[in-house]
Amino acid sequence: MIYIAGTFIDSSSIAEKYPSESIERKALNIMLSSSNIYAYNMLSELEFELNLRKSIVSAAMNLHRSRFSFRLFRETKCNEKYWERTEEGGFLLKDGVKPSEAIKDIFVNSSLYGTECATAMVIVFYGAIVNVFPEEVFDRVFSYIYLMDWMYLDRRLGIEYIREPEDYLPGDCRYFKNPDVDPLTPHWQGENVIDLGDGLYYGHGMGIGRDQYFIDTLNKYRISGSETSAYLLRSVTRLNFKRLAMYVL
Amino acid sequence: MINDNSVKFSTLYKLYSEAKSRGISPQRNALFTKRMHLNSLHKRALKILNAVRTRKSSKFEQVASDDEYNTYLALKWMLETGYRDDGLSKDYDEVLDAAAALLIKRYRDKNVLPLIADLMFSRYREGRYIYDLIWAYFEYDDPESLLYIGKRLQSSNSKDVELACKLLCFIPGICDNKGDSPAQFAKFVDRHDDVKRNIVDNIGDGLLNDNDGDGPAKYAIFMKWFNENKNYLYRTMESFHQFNSPQIYEISLEAKYLCIPVSHKDGKFKRQLTEHEKQCLSAFMNMDDNTKVLLANYSNFLFRQNYYEWNVWIHYPIYEQIRIATAARVGGI
Numbered sequence: 001m002i003y004i005a006g007t008f009i010d011s012s013s014i015a016e017k018y019p020s021e022s023i024e025r026k027a028l029n030i031m032l033s034s035s036n037i038y039a040y041n042m043l044s045e046l047e048f049e050l051n052l053r054k055s056i057v058s059a060a061m062n063l064h065r066s067r068f069s070f071r072l073f074r075e076t077k078c079n080e081k082y083w084e085r086t087e088e089g090g091f092l093l094k095d096g097v098k099p100s101e102a103i104k105d106i107f108v109n110s111s112l113y114g115t116e117c118a119t120a121m122v123i124v125f126y127g128a129i130v131n132v133f134p135e136e137v138f139d140r141v142f143s144y145i146y147l148m149d150w151m152y153l154d155r156r157l158g159i160e161y162i163r164e165p166e167d168y169l170p171g172d173c174r175y176f177k178n179p180d181v182d183p184l185t186p187h188w189q190g191e192n193v194i195d196l197g198d199g200l201y202y203g204h205g206m207g208i209g210r211d212q213y214f215i216d217t218l219n220k221y222r223i224s225g226s227e228t229s230a231y232l233l234r235s236v237t238r239l240n241f242k243r244l245a246m247y248v249l
Numbered sequence: 250m251i252n253d254n255s256v257k258f259s260t261l262y263k264l265y266s267e268a269k270s271r272g273i274s275p276q277r278n279a280l281f282t283k284r285m286h287l288n289s290l291h292k293r294a295l296k297i298l299n300a301v302r303t304r305k306s307s308k309f310e311q312v313a314s315d316d317e318y319n320t321y322l323a324l325k326w327m328l329e330t331g332y333r334d335d336g337l338s339k340d341y342d343e344v345l346d347a348a349a350a351l352l353i354k355r356y357r358d359k360n361v362l363p364l365i366a367d368l369m370f371s372r373y374r375e376g377r378y379i380y381d382l383i384w385a386y387f388e389y390d391d392p393e394s395l396l397y398i399g400k401r402l403q404s405s406n407s408k409d410v411e412l413a414c415k416l417l418c419f420i421p422g423i424c425d426n427k428g429d430s431p432a433q434f435a436k437f438v439d440r441h442d443d444v445k446r447n448i449v450d451n452i453g454d455g456l457l458n459d460n461d462g463d464g465p466a467k468y469a470i471f472m473k474w475f476n477e478n479k480n481y482l483y484r485t486m487e488s489f490h491q492f493n494s495p496q497i498y499e500i501s502l503e504a505k506y507l508c509i510p511v512s513h514k515d516g517k518f519k520r521q522l523t524e525h526e527k528q529c530l531s532a533f534m535n536m537d538d539n540t541k542v543l544l545a546n547y548s549n550f551l552f553r554q555n556y557y558e559w560n561v562w563i564h565y566p567i568y569e570q571i572r573i574a575t576a577a578r579v580g581g582i
Binding site for chain 2: 159
């Protein structure tokens, strides 16, 4: 259910704004049919969220189609025109560089970049926001950026972790866990993925597929003799859309 | 001549790397092993070194299959004598990480936990890669591992306190802002003045000093929490690979209420429940979350204070238990 400024919204009034196969419409349909209440102060907040969710899916698809490679943190690489590679394998925005240009460069000069899946998720989120925010707002809000993994998250990204969400929406980040991972390949302990809608996911290093594809792939990297399968966790990691909307609405 | 009890893994590693760079295969070259006077431990360590570099367990299996015990001893020797030279090279560090992971995951060796903690903290101070070590460390299903991290809250080095807070973020009172604050960028402050300037400009410099000076207070909070809950903790499947403030261990409120220890691996009771305990649990499970916390805290408090009184209390109907616990109202978990 969707609740805007004190009123429940019926499906027809808003859904017809979006083509039936669009990401916005798919997200909207899940929200409208949910028993969970999605509350907004104004319609533009909802529209912002739908737009940003579409942008997350687009950024994930663009990264998948690019030559951005999978590399272990010990072996990451980046375009040193914009980023300084830190000792632990993260990318720190260089002084005097426009943050929006630096983020866009990852998608343009993708072959110069390589990292692990958790960092790729953070890059997808920044890549989505840079395409939704006016450039000057993005540069002001995200004036410093450190791309590493979940341990270093800028609060202004507003990333939230929800252990047991009511629904899963396109643009959410989810996690396939591999509990019996081979100790010599700890980078396969799990895969962070972006929900693309229609049961499809993008995971950096693995590509696009359904849940069984990710489970089967992770199972190949289990400790020998293990019969414990990888699985998709119920939790989600998602942007705080309302908080981000405050910068532009 | 390296056949000496005081020789370290780093020495063997350097000799091995030198030989490899000269096109000699140390393992296959009998002359090399003879000249170096390699003993069986060193030879096995070299085999392990080659195996872990492939990043395939099947290769390690081949080494371990003919003598599991001596393979374990060789791994332990590699880590224990090698960790002081951590930072020798990226490859060397990766070998140490692999040895740590194998000792924890395959051999369940609890004794290497303090050493792995040392490695994690020393690398963190230098801004080096620690994620595989953190993963390996928490793969050991025993909350005792938290003690080696908790004690760093007392460190005079702010980086130690910072990392300890991150790792123990799931404990109430240790990490106030759930780990996603821009203050985390403080890790780079020493080396990146531009970042510091930006943080101060945008957020205010208070966040840069989140942990300054309050380490001992946090250590007291940690120890109180640990001593109250250690018997009821079990490992969740959450990790730093998944998000920024994982709940590494969770408290079994049911166990804390009944004062029965649980398996740290899966949270199951360590013994069968009596009929009375089953009845108590059934009533407990129907309560809301806040009431469960109240009952679990009070039960555990009373159990440790006065077993006789606890035994009387636990036999009251649950609403009487709630009334007494509410009147007493002990602190939070």
